[in-house]
Amino acid sequence: NSTLFTLIALGALIIGATYWFVSSRTQEPEIVISPTPSETPTPTPPLENLRSYFGADIAPIELSNTSNPSTEFNNQLGSIEIAGGQVKKVSITSAAKGSAEYTPSDLMDRFLVNYPPQLKDALGTDTIILLYGQREGFDTKGGLLTDNLVQRRIILISEVEDAAEATLADTLRGWEPTMADGLSGLFNFNKTKANPKTFTDNTYQGRSLRFKNFPWPDKSIDYGIITASNGRMYLLISNSRESVFTGIDQLLRK
Numbered sequence: 001n002s003t004l005f006t007l008i009a010l011g012a013l014i015i016g017a018t019y020w021f022v023s024s025r026t027q028e029p030e031i032v033i034s035p036t037p038s039e040t041p042t043p044t045p046p047l048e049n050l051r052s053y054f055g056a057d058i059a060p061i062e063l064s065n066t067s068n069p070s071t072e073f074n075n076q077l078g079s080i081e082i083a084g085g086q087v088k089k090v091s092i093t094s095a096a097k098g099s100a101e102y103t104p105s106d107l108m109d110r111f112l113v114n115y116p117p118q119l120k121d122a123l124g125t126d127t128i129i130l131l132y133g134q135r136e137g138f139d140t141k142g143g144l145l146t147d148n149l150v151q152r153r154i155i156l157i158s159e160v161e162d163a164a165e166a167t168l169a170d171t172l173r174g175w176e177p178t179m180a181d182g183l184s185g186l187f188n189f190n191k192t193k194a195n196p197k198t199f200t201d202n203t204y205q206g207r208s209l210r211f212k213n214f215p216w217p218d219k220s221i222d223y224g225i226i227t228a229s230n231g232r233m234y235l236l237i238s239n240s241r242e243s244v245f246t247g248i249d250q251l252l253r254k
Contacts, residue, residue: 047228047229047230047253047254048230049126049230050126050127050128050157050159050234051128053228053250053251053253054087054089054128054130054250055087055089056089057087057088058088058089058090058091059080059088059089059090059091060091060092060093061073061076061077061080061090061091061092061093062076062092062093062094062095063092063093063094063110064094064095065094065095065096069110069111069185070111070185070186073111073186074188077090077131077152077154078152080131080152082131082132082133082150082152083133083150084133084134084135084150085133085135085246086132086133087130087131087132087133087155087246087250088130088131089128089129089130089131090129090130090131090154092107092129094110102129103123103127103129103158104123104127104128104129104156104157104158104237105119105120105123105127105158107129107156107186108156108182108183108186111182111183111185111186113182113183113186114178114181114182115175115179115182116171116174116175118164118167118171119168119171119172119175121161121164122160122161122164122167122168122171122235123158123159123160123161123164123235124159124160124161125159126158126159126232126234127156127157127158127159128157129155129156129157130154130156130157130247131152131153131154131155132152132153132154132155132238132240132242132243132247133150133151133152134150134151134152134153134218134242135148135150135242136217136218136240136242137149137151137218138216138217138218142215142216151218153238153239153242153243154186154187154238154239154243155238155243155244155246155247156235156236156237157234157235157236157247157251158235159232159233159234159235160225160232160233160234160235165225165233168225168235169225172210172223172225172235173199173210176198176199176210176212179199179212179221180194180212180214180221183221183239187219187221187239188219188239189214189219189220189239190214191214193215194212194213194214194215195212195213195214195215195216196212197212198212199211199212199221200212202222204224204244204245204248205248205249205252207224207226207248208224208225209222209223209224209244210222210223210224211223211241213241217240217241217242218240218241218242219239219240220238220239220240220241221237221238221239222236222237222238222239222240222241222243222244223235223237223238223244224236224244224248226247226248226251226252228251228252229251229252229253229254234251236248236251
């Protein structure tokens with residue numbers, strides 16, 4: 001009997017060992033999945049200057065030495081293709097300046113605009129002249145036009161020197177009584193149609209503006225001193241409400 005039990009026990013051990021060996025050989029190997037590395041986002045370049053805010057879409061204008069640049073300048077503006085709401089940088093040159101581009105103060109000098117001498121001293125080197133596709137238009141009674149053709153407006157933007165920040169607002173207020181006389185040729189409006197007769201306060205995006213319409217907001221002088229998202233302060237002068245609002249929107253984006 002002991003021999004029989006021994007054989008049974010030995011057989012059980014052999015069967016168990018065989019089962020373990022077979023099962024261990026056929027067990028599925030453990031699959032280790034390595035995590036997929038996430039892509040590092042490409043950093044957005046900082047908006048350091050006016051070119052980075054307004055892009056590289058450039059429209060060239062070359063002025064001659066004519067004594068009356070208004071007609072020539074506005075004719076060339078009229079030939080530039082622009083869509084409603086679009087902004088293009090205008091690169092203005094002339095034989096007198098060679099290859100150097102006009103700054104906003106250069107353009108005002110070319111149009112013999114009489115402005116306070118302190119204004120030029122207050123402005124830095126980061127400047128831009130823009131053409132804007134104006135969509136907002138009004139009829140003779142001030143009614144909003146629904147089928148208005150795209151018109152062209154100008155936005156002049158210049159960096160303000162740190163030392164001039166405190167006094168620039170007063171300088172501009174002092175210029176207001178003669179500002180329309182000086183800018184009417186450049187901005188192409190009828191200065192006799194001023195409405196209101198004096199400059200008035202406005203706000204947009206929490207920023208203070210001053211304006212005068214000729215006679216409605218689609219032809220105006222709108223100006224403001226705006227701190228952009230890059231921390232720099234800029235003076236904007238434009239000839240419509242819509243265009244100055246667009247300039248501010250661009251300067252506040254990040």
